[in-house]
Amino acid sequence: MGEMTGTTGTRKSERYDVVVVGAGAAGLNAALVLGRARRRVAVVDAGEPRNAPAAHMHGYLSRDGMPPAALLAVGREEVARYGVDLIDARVEHVEHVEHVESGEAGPAAPGFVVHLAGGPVLHARRVVIATGLRDGLPELPGLAERWGHDVLHCPYCHAWEVRDRPLGVLGTAPGAVNQALLLRQWSADVVLLAHTLVLTDAERERLAARDVRVVEGRIVRLVSDDGRLRGVELATGQVVPREAVFVFPQPVPRDALLFGLDCARDDNGWVTTDRTGRTSHPGVWAVGNVADPRAQVVTAAGTGAAAAFALDHDLAAEEVDRAVERYRASGAALPA
The missing domain is CATH 3.50.50.60 (FAD/NAD(P)-binding domain)
Incomplete structure (x- = not known):
């Protein structure tokens, strides 16, 4: 497969800097920040938001009382303006690979293959898991x-x-x-x-x-x-x-993809991350309810932004290192 068609109606390369799995507030906000940073980003979503039964959401400044579906629709429109691909599909698993061709990073850069239901695959330098949770009633x-x-x-x-x-x-x-x-x-x-x-x-x-x-x-x-x-x-x-x-529901993270990547977990079985959402597996971030059952919509959106900032710095550092390697290999003299 050479190209994919997203819900934006555009056709773009299947190779991305970042693939975000989950188009809730956390995933979309990560994609928004990364898109504005001119990163090649795809968001893959299976269309199962946790708050679908709710008529309105609250506690989100400037969005109080907004229907959750309306927030997500606006978010999808916003990220599409920055060239983010929106793909309606289910991710079956994410595979870590040692070689992903991706522009500045060069052919030797490690990365991920994101396998979609039905056979298509996406190649990514980094992945963000924003698949949320389900409420066990x-x-x-x-x-x-x-x-x-x-x-x-x-x-x-x-x-x-x-x-x-x-x-x-x-x-x-x-x-x-x-x-x-x-x-x-x-x-x-x-x-x-x-x-x-x-x-x-x-x-x-x-x-x-x-x-x-x-x-x-x-x-x-x-x-x-x-x-x-x-x-x-x-x-x-x-x-x-x-x-x-x-009622107190039992929060159950939708974290099967993280199991496949062998990410570290706490004593309660939840994936552990740093303050930016970075997991123990290099190149993998987990944001929103998949990592924090207490996160409300506004909190989840914030975790997505924090992850995007860290991701962009991580990608930029990799690009600088590889640029230095190429510069040295070319034999060019240092500027006077």
């Missing part, structure tokens, strides 16, 4: 259908929209107690549905002091009517009326 009937609407997870993302309404916190994870205590500042009516949690006396005291009511009993399902959450049904048959509930 408790297996409770009725929960997944309301996810992102009135079943929520982040108070800073969603609590303002449900302020002063009857709220519930599902006791499906140890963090539920702190989540209930925190939500009390948005509503005077917060209930912790204990479910399988065994609360300590200290936790019960903190909840009582905060006027958070505890309802015992195993949750069997969430009850909805006319497209709205109505309450939470317990094994006893009692339905606790709630207009919105919060």
Whole structure:
């Protein structure tokens, strides 16, 4: 394959300085900075954004309340203006190779082959993994259908929209107690549905002091009517009326590509990076939720920018070193 067609409608070389995998806020912001640095960049995206169920995003200065899909659409338009290729495809794996032909770097430069589903490949000097995460939800009937609407997870993302309404916190994870205590500042009516949690006396005291009511009993399902959450049904048959509930999902990084590159991980299994997103594997950066489950959209965008700055310096250093090698090999005399 000699050329590829991206969603921009342009045809460009399959050889890139940087291939970014994932077109969320982190990946697109990395591509934006690199495109403005006149780097040859491709962004490959499988079209599965984590925040697709959400109607709006919040906490992003100048973009507060913007639909997530609208942000990504604007971002794609912006990076395309700088010659970035946008390729709608799934990356099957990334292979480290010792020789990638790429302009200034010369034929001996190490790099990567990015294998796309269906057979095409991209060659890159560096790669950025910005594939995000998926939210592992408790297996409770009725929960997944309301996810992102009135079943929520982040108070800073969603609590303002449900302020002063009857709220519930599902006791499906140890963090539920702190989540209930925190939500009390948005509503005077917060209930912790204990479910399988065994609360300590200290936790019960903190909840009582905060006027958070505890309802015992195993949750069997969430009850909805006319497209709205109505309450939470317990094994006893009692339905606790709630207009919105919060849950602690289990964040699962979409990091299979990093496994293939044998990147170092922490004790919890998450890839480790430096402050710029650089992994232990030379030439590989990981940004956004794939490396940090707590990163909101604005934070993820910032990590993409930080990685792009570091990447450009890394590429430039390689180019200077190879230029010096060629200069010395030419026998040219140093300028007086």
